[in-house]
Amino acid sequence: MTIKTFQYKSAFKLESGKKLRSLDIAYHTYGKLNKDKSNVIWVCHALTANSDVFDWWAGLFGKNDLFNPKDYFIVCANVIGSHYGTTSPLSINSVTGLPYYLAFPEFTIRDLVAANELLADALEIEDIEMLIGGSLGGQQALEWSIIAPERIKNLVLIASNAKHSPWGIAFNESQRLAITTDRTFYGNAKNGGAKGLRAARSIALLSYRSYQSYDITQQEKDAKKRSDFNAAAYQRYQGDKLLKRFNAYSYYYLTKAMDSHNVARGRNSVKEALNLVKANTLVIGIKNDLLFPIEEQQFLARNINSAQLVEIDSFYGHDGFLIETGVLTQHLAAFIKKDSIKLDSKILKIA
Ligand SMILES: CC(=O)SCCNC(=O)CCNC(=O)[C@H](O)C(C)(C)COP(=O)(O)OP(=O)(O)OC[C@H]1O[C@@H](n2cnc3c(N)ncnc32)[C@H](O)[C@@H]1OP(=O)(O)O
Numbered sequence: 143m144t145i146k147t148f149q150y151k152s153a154f155k156l157e158s159g160k161k162l163r164s165l166d167i168a169y170h171t172y173g174k175l176n177k178d179k180s181n182v183i184w185v186c187h188a189l190t191a192n193s194d195v196f197d198w199w200a201g202l203f204g205k206n207d208l209f210n211p212k213d214y215f216i217v218c219a220n221v222i223g224s225h226y227g228t229t230s231p232l233s234i235n236s237v238t239g240l241p242y243y244l245a246f247p248e249f250t251i252r253d254l255v256a257a258n259e260l261l262a263d264a265l266e267i268e269d270i271e272m273l274i275g276g277s278l279g280g281q282q283a284l285e286w287s288i289i290a291p292e293r294i295k296n297l298v299l300i301a302s303n304a305k306h307s308p309w310g311i312a313f314n315e316s317q318r319l320a321i322t323t324d325r326t327f328y329g330n331a332k333n334g335g336a337k338g339l340r341a342a343r344s345i346a347l348l349s350y351r352s353y354q355s356y357d358i359t360q361q362e363k364d365a366k367k368r369s370d371f372n373a374a375a376y377q378r379y380q381g382d383k384l385l386k387r388f389n390a391y392s393y394y395y396l397t398k399a400m401d402s403h404n405v406a407r408g409r410n411s412v413k414e415a416l417n418l419v420k421a422n423t424l425v426i427g428i429k430n431d432l433l434f435p436i437e438e439q440q441f442l443a444r445n446i447n448s449a450q451l452v453e454i455d456s457f458y459g460h461d462g463f464l465i466e467t468g469v470l471t472q473h474l475a476a477f478i479k480k481d482s483i484k485l486d487s488k489i490l491k492i493a
């Protein structure tokens with residue numbers, strides 16, 4: 143599928159009150175909208191992914207996967223701030239004729255949702271049969287289900303939360319400290335903050351993985367080694383890998399958006415906000431997720447009406463939501479089947 147762009151030519155007002163003069167939203171669709179428009183699966187992506195869900199979530203989304211273009215009309219939009227086609231700090235600021243870089247306004251998870259709402263309206267999608275997202279994608283999916291409870295029929299939240307935790311914010315701030323320690327970040331240039339971004343990804347990896355995953359994959363065979371360890375090379379490699387496909391400005395702003403996530407803002411309390419969700423909901427947690435601990439998933443399932451909880455094992459930790467497509471497929475297929483029964487009571491299922 144090729145990438146498409148929806149151009150919103152009016153001013154796009156952010157939650158902060160600041161405005162983007164216009165907004166481009168890059169998106170992918172797969173399959174066809176059926177006659178009664180009841181087959182929409184909408185995916186919200188996480189921090190550094192893009193709208194090509196068949197690429198980064200293959201095994202769950204693809205021609206022969208559970209979510210396939212034969213049965214569903216699948217939509218995924220690139221989020222504001224990410225440089226995979228949607229307006230971002232690398233886009234041209236029409237006031238100056240130069241890329242925004244650090245002149246880009248800060249934005250929140252609610253702004254990402256507002257962009258999704260614009261695109262859904264433009265595509266003439268009324269109901270979303272299933273909205274699914276993990277991590278930052280789950281934060282968007284949850285907010286969207288609160289903002290538009292009638293539109294979202296079924297909701298799948300994976301390794302996410304209702305409010306970004308002090309622990310999560312501390313991880314993000316540590317990554318931003320790494321980026322801003324690289325003085326080139328303030329040079330407002332395409333590769334500004336590159337070395338900082340490399341260090342930021344190394345910090346982030348520690349929260350996305352687990353002790354076990356390093357223990358299994360990065361063990362040393364040579365007991366005589368005193369330096370040049372596998373785990374160290376892996377950290378550098380992962381930093382370089384991100385550098386090749388991402389930029390420090392998008393990363394900086396997107397981690398800020400993640401920190402902003404709090405469904406209680408302007409809505410009295412987290413519980414009252416969660417009570418606004420009308421969708422049948424499946425919460426999937428990863429038992430050894432360090433960044434979005436299982437307690438956050440249990441909290442979501444306890445406080446969203448008609449919610450089920452599934453807890454899965456993944457030696458990866460948090461990033462298991464991207465990798466464990468086999469087990470995710472099993473639980474999602476079961477959820478889809480049960481869907482016709484209309485869940486009116488909470489079932490807490492610990493798998
Ligand atoms: C345009 C785009 O590419 S965007 C789409 C890609 N990314 C996204 O969508 C974001 C979401 N995806 C991700 O975060 C990641 O891709 C994940 C979590 C799904 C998987 O992470 P991976 O890095 O592939 O897996 P893993 O942690 O096992 O690392 C494997 C890599 O580390 C390398 N590696 C492993 N150990 C070492 C070591 N000791 N030293 C050096 N390199 C090492 C492997 O050779 C492998 O390299 P490769 O990716 O070039 O094949």
Ligand SMILES: N[C@@H](CCO)C(=O)O
Binds near residue numbers: 189190277278350460
């Ligand atoms: N590994 C994910 C972030 C974890 O939610 C990404 O790079 O998008």
